[in-house]
Amino acid sequence: MTPNKTVKKNPAKLAHGLRPFVKPIQQIRQVTPRTKAFTLKATNIARTAVPGQFVMVWIPGFDEIPMSISAVQNSLGIVEFAAAKVGEATAALHRMKEGDLIGLRGPLGQGFKFPRSIDKGPLLCVAGGCGSPPIAFATEWAVRKGHEVHVALGATTRSDLLFQERFEEQAQKVIIATDDGSDGIQGTSVNAAAFHLDIDPRYSACLACGPEGMLTSLAELLSNYPIPLQVSLERYMKCGIGLCGHCIIDNHGTRVCLEGPVFDAKILRQTDFGQWKRDSTGKRLPIDASDESCEG
Amino acid sequence: MTPNKTVKKNPAKLAHGLRPFVKPIQQIRQVTPRTKAFTLKATNIARTAVPGQFVMVWIPGFDEIPMSISAVQNSLGIVEFAAAKVGEATAALHRMKEGDLIGLRGPLGQGFKFPRSIDKGPLLCVAGGCGSPPIAFATEWAVRKGHEVHVALGATTRSDLLFQERFEEQAQKVIIATDDGSDGIQGTSVNAAAFHLDIDPRYSACLACGPEGMLTSLAELLSNYPIPLQVSLERYMKCGIGLCGHCIIDNHGTRVCLEGPVFDAKILRQTDFGQWKRDSTGKRLPIDASDESCEG
Amino acid sequence: MTSETEAKPDSRLKVKIGTVELENPTILASGVLGVAAGGLISASNFGAGAVVTKTVGWKPRSGHPGPRVVGLHGDSMMNAMGIPNPGIRDYIPEIKAVVKQEIPVIGSALGTSPKEFARVATHLAKAGVSAVELNISCPHVGSLYLLGMDPDAVAEVVSEVVEQTEKQVPIWVKLPGSTDYPRLIQVAKAAQTAGAAALVALNTLPALAIDVDARRPLLGAGIGGLSGPAIKPIALRAVWELHNAGMNIPIIGVGGILTGQDAIEYLLAGATAVEIGTGVLTRGRAIFSKVCNEIGVYLTEYNIKHVSELTGQMAKFEVNS
Amino acid sequence: MTSETEAKPDSRLKVKIGTVELENPTILASGVLGVAAGGLISASNFGAGAVVTKTVGWKPRSGHPGPRVVGLHGDSMMNAMGIPNPGIRDYIPEIKAVVKQEIPVIGSALGTSPKEFARVATHLAKAGVSAVELNISCPHVGSLYLLGMDPDAVAEVVSEVVEQTEKQVPIWVKLPGSTDYPRLIQVAKAAQTAGAAALVALNTLPALAIDVDARRPLLGAGIGGLSGPAIKPIALRAVWELHNAGMNIPIIGVGGILTGQDAIEYLLAGATAVEIGTGVLTRGRAIFSKVCNEIGVYLTEYNIKHVSELTGQMAKFEVNS
Ligand SMILES: Cc1cc2nc3c(=O)[nH]c(=O)nc-3n(C[C@H](O)[C@H](O)[C@H](O)COP(=O)(O)OP(=O)(O)OC[C@H]3O[C@@H](n4cnc5c(N)ncnc54)[C@H](O)[C@@H]3O)c2cc1C
Ligand SMILES: Cc1cc2nc3c(=O)[nH]c(=O)nc-3n(C[C@H](O)[C@H](O)[C@H](O)COP(=O)(O)OP(=O)(O)OC[C@H]3O[C@@H](n4cnc5c(N)ncnc54)[C@H](O)[C@@H]3O)c2cc1C
Ligand SMILES: Cc1cc2nc3c(=O)[nH]c(=O)nc-3n(C[C@H](O)[C@H](O)[C@H](O)COP(=O)(O)O)c2cc1C
Ligand SMILES: Cc1cc2nc3c(=O)[nH]c(=O)nc-3n(C[C@H](O)[C@H](O)[C@H](O)COP(=O)(O)O)c2cc1C
């Protein structure tokens, strides 16, 4: 029995998921009235991240919170995330200046899976409200791989449309929706997606992120089509590495931080998806479309 | 600076030198009236050991003591050492039976360096008293590599000649010496070595192990010849991995357990070689040829 | 949903901790996966003989600000979760969902007073747990750690809990991660006298890690609890000290178990069963079935009929001076 | 004889521990390489700012039977050397050979009574050491560990040593590897009041490792001392606790330092200098110059003029409850 049996590493244990890289913020851009995009040099994250993965962002003196990766510049080792100001930690983040130090731990979780072939039809990318960051990254990634990408982008109002320019630059088609009709069609990103489907439903896959109410409507819409849907979920995360169990969504112990945040919508049927979320104490709260922090 | 800089491993930190393999003794043979040879299956040691390296032998309930590797059967993963009964731990070892568990930690230290080419002349191997184990391993190794090997083997009396048969089987020439003349020439292994040199001094190298008094005489003898001499030293060892400093022999901090036990004799000139040894407390005691445990 | 290996039952591994019977001696440690019923169920599906819930108190706690975990050298880590929990009433449904599946559940309880410990324990007992584990030892909730180092205070908590739960459920006491043996043994003896049915050793050790760039502690709470292989030799020593103190009480070893070999070390030192926490990170949730399989291989190798034969079977030795 | 890198001097790294001035803050820890003068000299040649001798007592000690060392998970290890030493009189020549080379030598002393501690310290002082480090904390020499946890006993030893050495040499006190902060701080305060000039934190932690095949402790003495990365978070916490206790006394951090970053963590927590032991195994003796170079890179990166500016500069935080 001796010496100690070699322990095969769990693939889940990502080398950089356990310890933050602390780096100065390189650039801060106000991208909507409530959202700022932050870039940092974090070569190892930039090199390995795939769209849909996230980082735990340490705001020293405040908290560590999950943020989707919204872009990487692999050649420069740069990582970007975009944070909406919703509470104490994000407010502290918004007060920070270029050059201030923050920590990034990641990349964490499983990202979107892109169709192997680019010939099976275009990709439909749906971003509602604060859901744009991973979808913007996914769109750029897919386009770079040669996919045709159609985007459905929604927000409550015109000024809240997050990464609109990036989508319009990258994607072959973009349909905008605003709740108040200030831009594009009046409605949600799901209405915009329906619009795309009406034109031509031969999509190879649909990737989506946004408020959970929006994601459930989207799943319902897509149940009429043979298009596989992947959604990126948000749950309260304490560890981000599958240890504490705070982000579990079903009786099989599926962890959003480790097996997600991107899930095949089919898998979500027997889970809390669309029904419950946990707060910071671990208490389950019903998901009510109206209390989402970023509508869309 | 974060995450923690990767620490390049010190080559000195041999993978199996830090933790014993505990295995049943496979075979015990009485090889001289005072010496028994023990074999164990320890694949990792058998695979990597070179002649001159040693193992720390754990005799559970007693002590852990250094023993030269006297042979390996690489294909079977078997390691052999030969222990003379001199004190408490070796007596306990001699009381053990086949199937009893002992621990081996190693291979430790640096072994003999063999001449790159087999054309520069034969190798002279000199074993005095209890010095046979590493020399027997070295002889077999060298012969397998195609070297011609001449052996000078000494002991106080005929029955104490350790591994005589193995030497006679393997080496091209063996000259025996006993203090009492009961076998071979009367004298020591150094006299036997002189005999070899008298016949033809064109040796590529000389490898030796035995009491330190014998090794100093040998070094003196060889100073008249252009033959590089490597000797295997014995010092009191507590850790065997270069940490505790108990086996240091000079003001440069040369550790017998890590930089040795085999040294080029030239390097030993400004050391304790032939002069001092430490006891178990670390106290320096003069080396007196007469108090060696195994004469030769 | 995952490809990790499933558990195979092995009757040689069944253990009894007092009156609590388990399929095998590996138990999911408190605070790992335990926020949700699904986490506890998954550990059982992956082979754990029992599962300990997240420590739960009377009132909800949000826990400490992040960072709450940090990885350290050699597969060790620190955490300062700060025992987030929704309070016992909102946690009961999670426990019931696990109990319903006939999984042995150990309810981990926290209180700010002996009465509160007892109230929480009573609710746990009603929910059907197989035992209650009193967390008197969390090192990043300062008041708890200090409580756990005070034999009189521990006796008071245990007595109150034993009395209020009316012996419906065995009470286990989880000892603080401390190297102070005279005291640890005093605490253990006080707990036993007050009616504890088993001792769990150890909780995480109080520790600190600093980010040299931020020049701050790497955990939001500053101080955290050290777990994983780093603490194994310390917790193993504690288990042996407790075993050696001659109390006739089952001991559950916890700290740094990654392999069957690690678990066997604890058994030999005197443990009846083991808990595993950080190992879930290193080897995945299947660590429970893996460790069980590795123990099984050892039993076969040495022709040992039952795992209980290992408990306390390390050769005796005297502590030198 | 070796190819390991040599040290480059860097004036930013000079430190003063009370009156003791060192070229850099890395010190060879007691018990590593220190049996022989050559071991101490080599550590200095490889960059150590000072060297601590093997702990030496009045009478010779053979130490514990082997195994005396065992490697553990993650570059950590345990030892139970049992403080072999030839006794002060036979050790003096080794010290003198090092002092002769103008290397700052710290003499580590052991005693079985306050008087014996003082006798050994007096001899060390006469041999020309820069400071005496009192080993009141070896965890595998049971009597010492217990002494080190007793504030009154420590005060008695320190007073006696200070008195007998007539302030010719600063007295450092090496604290036991313990997580019991209230007590550790009491011991530290007692030592300071009795005249200690610096605190060294920590010695190894009491621990156990078992071989499952032999079913015995992996060390000959049974119990051993844990060192290396495993103990860094614990010793770092101790340094911070001592610093935070508001005593105005230099602290030397020790435990698990492998890199410049590790050393900087100790400085930020409140240390003035650090000792390195097990790291010699992991990175070779050149660890001293490597750590110094790594500290130098950090100073340059953050434009810090002198290493002393780092001491205690971790952001303040409150311990949660
Ligand atoms: C995988 C993932 C990716 C995310 N990506 C983005 C993104 O790209 N851009 C963005 O703006 N936001 C993103 N979020 C949400 C973001 O983490 C929260 O908005 C943020 O944590 C709020 O922190 P706060 O202290 O400012 O707010 P608080 O006042 O603490 O809380 C406000 C709300 O934010 C949520 N929240 C707070 N802490 C956490 C936490 N630790 N984990 C999850 N949710 C939390 C809760 O729903 C809470 O009700 C993501 C969340 C997850 C889980
Ligand atoms: C590198 C090396 C290789 C060796 N190879 C062999 C070998 O192949 N065959 C063999 O019979 N012997 C060998 N020895 C010597 C062997 O280690 C000792 O004979 C043995 O340790 C004696 O232990 P004991 O308890 O029986 O005797 P003790 O009564 O403890 O001591 C008898 C003498 O043995 C020596 N000794 C004791 N302990 C140690 C120790 N830890 N390290 C070094 N010497 C010690 C001392 O000189 C002591 O005076 C070797 C020693 C070294 C250093
Ligand atoms: C993330 C995390 C959370 C923990 N939370 C708790 C807890 O709530 N209650 C408790 O008693 N112990 C808690 N612990 C301690 C573990 O139960 C266990 O005692 C400790 O981690 C040592 O075991 P390990 O080395 O196997 O992790 C926690 C440990 C970790 C790593
Ligand atoms: C082999 C070995 C021997 C030691 N001997 C002593 C000793 O004699 N006196 C002492 O005070 N500390 C001794 N120590 C403890 C170290 O000085 C140090 O406090 C401890 O190892 C922690 O530091 P590290 O993690 O850098 O090794 C020894 C440590 C080791 C590894």
Ligand code: FES
């Ligand atoms: S956040 Fe801890 S398991 Fe997902």
Ligand code: FES
């Ligand atoms: S025996 Fe410890 S250094 Fe050689």
